[in-house]
Amino acid sequence: MPDVFIDNQRFYNPVDYVLQQIGGTWKAPVLWRLRTKTLRYSELEKDIPHISQKMLTKTLRELEKDNIIEKKVYAKVPPHTEYSLTAKGKMIIPLIESIRNTGLELMKEEGIDYDAMIKEEKKNVLKK
Amino acid sequence: MPDVFIDNQRFYNPVDYVLQQIGGTWKAPVLWRLRTKTLRYSELEKDIPHISQKMLTKTLRELEKDNIIEKKVYAKVPPHTEYSLTAKGKMIIPLIESIRNTGLELMKEEGIDYDAMIKEEKKNVLKK
DNA sequence: CAGTATCCAATATGATACTG
DNA sequence: CAGTATCATATTGGATACTG
Numbered sequence: 575m576p577d578v579f580i581d582n583q584r585f586y587n588p589v590d591y592v593l594q595q596i597g598g599t600w601k602a603p604v605l606w607r608l609r610t611k612t613l614r615y616s617e618l619e620k621d622i623p624h625i626s627q628k629m630l631t632k633t634l635r636e637l638e639k640d641n642i643i644e645k646k647v648y649a650k651v652p653p654h655t656e657y658s659l660t661a662k663g664k665m666i667i668p669l670i671e672s673i674r675n676t677g678l679e680l681m682k683e684e685g686i687d688y689d690a691m692i693k694e695e696k697k698n699v700l701k702k
Numbered sequence: 703m704p705d706v707f708i709d710n711q712r713f714y715n716p717v718d719y720v721l722q723q724i725g726g727t728w729k730a731p732v733l734w735r736l737r738t739k740t741l742r743y744s745e746l747e748k749d750i751p752h753i754s755q756k757m758l759t760k761t762l763r764e765l766e767k768d769n770i771i772e773k774k775v776y777a778k779v780p781p782h783t784e785y786s787l788t789a790k791g792k793m794i795i796p797l798i799e800s801i802r803n804t805g806l807e808l809m810k811e812e813g814i815d816y817d818a819m820i821k822e823e824k825k826n827v828l829k830k
Numbered sequence: 831c832a833g834t835a836t837c838c839a840a841t842a843t844g845a846t847a848c849t850g
Numbered sequence: 851c852a853g854t855a856t857c858a859t860a861t862t863g864g865a866t867a868c869t870g
Contacts, residue, residue, distance in 0.1 A: 575731070575751065576823045580812050586752060588805025588816055589730040589798065595808075597725050598842090602717040603703070615852050623703065624714060626844055631853065652851040653850085662811070669804045670717065676797045677716025680723075683790070684708050688716055695704045727863090743832050754864060759833065780831040781870085 592669070595640045600625055600633040602670055605659070608643060609667045612658040642666060720797070723768045728753055728761040730798055733787070736771060737795050740786040770794060 575587040585591040596602060603622045607613060613621075619630055634657060637643040642663040648654040659667070681688050703715040713719040724730060731750045735741055741749070747758055762785060765771040770791040776782040787795070809816050 575734075576819050577751070578809065578814060578816065578819070580809070580814065586727065587731060587734075588802045588809060589734070590727060590805075591809060592801050592805040593721075593725060593730075597721060599714065599718060602721075603715065606703075606715075606717070619852095623705070627853070628845090629843065632842090647852095650851095651850095653853085655852065662808075665807070666804065669800060672797060672800045673720050674716045676794065677718075677720040679793070680790075681706065681708070681716060681719060686706060686708065688706065691704050691706070747832090755833070756865090757863065760863090775832095778831095779870095781833085783832065 595642065596666060596670065598633075600629050601637060602673070604630075604633055604637065604657075605642070605663065605667065605670055606674075608657060608659050608663070609670075612646075612656045615655050615657070618657065637663075723770065724794060724798065726761075728757050729765060730801070732758075732761055732765065732785075733770070733791065733795065733798055734802075736785060736787050736791070737798075740774075740784045743783050743785070746785065765791075 578585045578587075578591065580591070583594075585594065596605065600622070603625070604618060607618060607621055615630070615634075618634075619625065619627065622630070625633075634643065634645070638645055640662075641660055643657050644660050646656045646658070648656075678688055706713045706715075706719065708719070711722075713722065724733065728750070731753070732746060735746060735749055743758070743762075746762075747753065747755065750758070753761075762771065762773070766773055768790075769788055771785050772788050774784045774786070776784075806816055
């Protein structure tokens with residue numbers, strides 16, 4: 575497995591190349607929410623549990639740099655920005671679904687029904 | 703996306719759960735080499751470019767802990783250990799192939815033919 | 831052969847306060 | 851609203867030396 579240089583950065587192999595772009599804790603949660611719709615900064619912040627402003631901003635900047643998402647700024651007061659997937663971003667979504675499905679399978683082997691947990695959560699949100 | 707607790711560890715979502723087990727720089731290179739055969743510690747060390755002893759050992763311990771690989775020790779002098787995939791490890795290989803294939807596709811969009819690079823490398827190894 | 835142990839630098843992440 | 855700046859901590863990973 576030879577090294578590859580792209581944009582002056584070195585990658586050890588194709589998996590490394592992908593995981594540098596969509597790996598880590600926060601990239602998948604952002605992309606997952608953008609898969610069906612455009613969202614604002616504040617919507618992402620509200621929707622993604624545990625994410626800090628710092629990590630959300632960093633994640634967005636990296637996804638932009640790698641041309642996976644694009645940002646649209648409406649120069650108004652108060653400011654309004656929207657994030658959406660690029661063509662490359664849309665190419666990557668099926669892979670995230672594959673990773674997610676593998677996760678659901680592995681959880682099932684551990685006796686956990688994650689889809690049921692999501693439904694429970696939605697019910698509780700509505701109660702409040 | 704609710705949190706999940708498995709073996710006293712918290713995961714934010716199914717993708718997080720998978721990437722904690724096979725993400726990072728070194729897990730995929732190890733699993734990729736074990737996908738077709740059992741290998742010894744020293745063989746993995748020789749085959750994986752750039753990996754340090756420390757990272758190889760750490761990676762192997764984590765993959766064992768997560769029941770993705772298993773270790774067989776032959777109590778001889780000198781020592782002889784073999785690593786191979788478990789059933790769970792074999793379940794995960796197709797996902798690594800998917801990630802890898804996505805990487806090959808993305809590289810192609812950047813004008814890089816990685817398969818050709820591998821062939822070049824093999825030729826050069828034979829020359830020496 | 832197959833690891834451990836130790837030291838050190840770089841990166842990741844959270845918390846908090848501040849701003850155009 | 852959508853960020854930045856700063857401080858502090860934890861984790862990651864390389865280099866080197868040592869060991870049953």
